Amino acid sequence: MAKNGDRVEMLYAFDGISENHELTLSEGDFVTITDADVGEGWFEGQDANGTVGLFPSGYAQVVPDAGFENGTDAITPTQQQDLMGSFAPSQDNAGYQGDDYADDDxxxxxxxxxxxxxxxxxxxxQIDRSASQKSTTSVAKVDGDSPKKSGKGGLFGGLFSSFSSTPSEAFVAGESDKVDTSGKPRIILTMTDGLPMWEYxxxxxxxxxxxxxxxxxxxxxxxxxxxxxxxxxxxxxxxxxxxxxxxxxxxxxxxxxxxxxxxxxxxxxxxxxxxxxxxxxxxxxxxxxxxxxxxxxxxxxxxxxxxxxxxxxxxxxxxxxxxxxxxxxAVGGALCSTIAPLEQYRIELADAEATLQLNTQFTKNLDDALKQMTAHGAEYARKCAGPLTREYQRTGQCFGAIANAFALDTRETSIPLTNAIQHTGTTYEEIGNMFHEQSKNDWIPLLDGMNEYKGIVSCFPNILGNNKSGIDKQKEIQKLHLEGKCTSEDVDNAKLRAETLSYAVQAEVNHMQHYRVGDFTEFMRSFTQQQVVFYQNIVAKLQETASLYENLQ
Incomplete structure (x- = not known):
């Protein structure tokens, strides 16, 4: 527990608002706490320049005087970042001067x-709200059973502290237990038709x-x-x-x-x-x-x-x-500690790895396909608004030029043909204008949906990578057990954590898959229907102009 006078190191950068009496700090800065009882997750402290102000307590870690406190391993700032995950607030917008970032008011x-x-x-x-899953129970806020905590704060008194480089590894190794999440809502998993799902x-x-x-x-x-x-x-x-x-x-x-x-x-x-x-x-x-x-x-x-x-x-x-x-x-690895494990549904390591491999292959294939589709669709929409429009308009102008030439012949037998060719020229120019506007009705909505899923799928390499890291950490702990460096209870706890992580990742994949079916059904239904209407309108126009030639001699 931090107290006045403690020196803390910033785990994340914090861009404070000066008028709110907040400090602006960089990752790695040291601050001396002047008031640890501000409340609501905030400390008051003095930075290296002597400026006093507020900063989030969760962004900082007390720098210990020694490597042990009260007989347990102390958490270093680097370890704390591992436990919470490498998700420091983004500073990408620090220099942005557009309409949304020029002030902090x-x-x-x-x-x-x-x-x-x-x-x-x-x-x-394109989101199908009617496809939302229903449940007879509300989203759980109750305490769920969690893997047992080691009495020394993490597996083996911090044996893996220097080896856990990802949030999932810290979770499986038990290091996330050092972050107090006891007051946080439990995340509940359910088994639906043999598949792990989030509770809806x-x-x-x-x-x-x-x-x-x-x-x-x-x-x-x-x-x-x-x-x-x-x-x-x-x-x-x-x-x-x-x-x-x-x-x-x-x-x-x-x-x-x-x-x-x-x-x-x-x-x-x-x-x-x-x-x-x-x-x-x-x-x-x-x-x-x-x-x-x-x-x-x-x-x-x-x-x-x-x-x-x-x-x-x-x-x-x-x-x-x-x-x-x-x-x-409760972020990163510490968030995983709030997931209630499905202890009644155990999963073998080989099955977890097989499912991970399948999900990795699926998301990779989908990502590749979406990139191809969005690139092609954007190019085709560009052609519709540019080259195709001009080609049809040029064709229409050429027919119009022929009609203008024929117009010099004022004989009654020639006039119907001249009018028909003029109508054909106008028809092709109208078709060109239709191509110019059509992408707003079919290709652009389709690409919006595909681009949304590109964003969704782009997150899965990180998620699946965390799943793999957790499985690898479980294997590492099993190996240490064979070497006599940990107990069977330690191995059992790590296994349950790794299973919980695998089930959580599978639940996220299944959540995406559930909505993907409804979303892509709607994407394709709308696109093909618009295409049918578009080409039927073209056919109707061509049939109309073609009919003008049926009775000509």
């Missing part, structure tokens, strides 16, 4: 009072992102876009900016990405960010992203996600929730 946007619209119409999305809540909800509005402050010197977010279970709307979504992504990634896919947000853009087409496209992408997150039973019920959706009463309520999320220690 959070409360100006978060303090807006919520409004309840009379009716909110959900924008079109019967209180399912989704969200609508709507009504983007341009706002400004500082007498119009600073502009930004706000979006209304309305969860359908309450109908109460809150207002958020892009940077708030980005903050949520950062926190979800830090907390869950060891075992759960947290896809990226749409890319930032500096130029053209206030154009109507860009604003609407971003709204649709943010809507799809937040709807996707609300479908995940673990993410949707998390405190940070609920805080993002529902915090609106006061500036203090938002700040308290924000600080609580940023100081959460």
């Amino acid at each position: 959070w409360e100006a946007s978060w303090g807006a009072q919520a409004v309840t619209p009379a009716a909110v119409v959900a924008p079109t999305t 809540s019967n209180k399912h909800f989704t969200c609508v992102v709507s009504d983007p509005q341009k706002a400004s402050k500082f007498s119009g010197l600073k502009s930004y876009i706000t979006y209304n977010i309305t969860p359908d279970d309450t109908g109460k709307t809150v207002t958020r900016r892009y940077k708030h979504f980005d903050w949520l992504l950062e926190q979800l990634t830090r907390k869950f990405s060891t075992i759960i896919s947290i896809p990226p947000l749409p890319d930032k853009q500096i130029t053209g960010r206030y154009e109507d087409e860009f604003i609407e496209n971003r709204r649709q992408q943010l809507h799809t992203w937040i709807a996707r997150m609300s479908l995940h039973p673990v993410v949707a019920e998390s405190e940070v996600f609920q805080h993002f959706l529902r915090s609106k009463d006061s500036e203090k309520a938002w700040k308290d929730g924000k600080r609580k999320a940023e100081s959460d220690v």
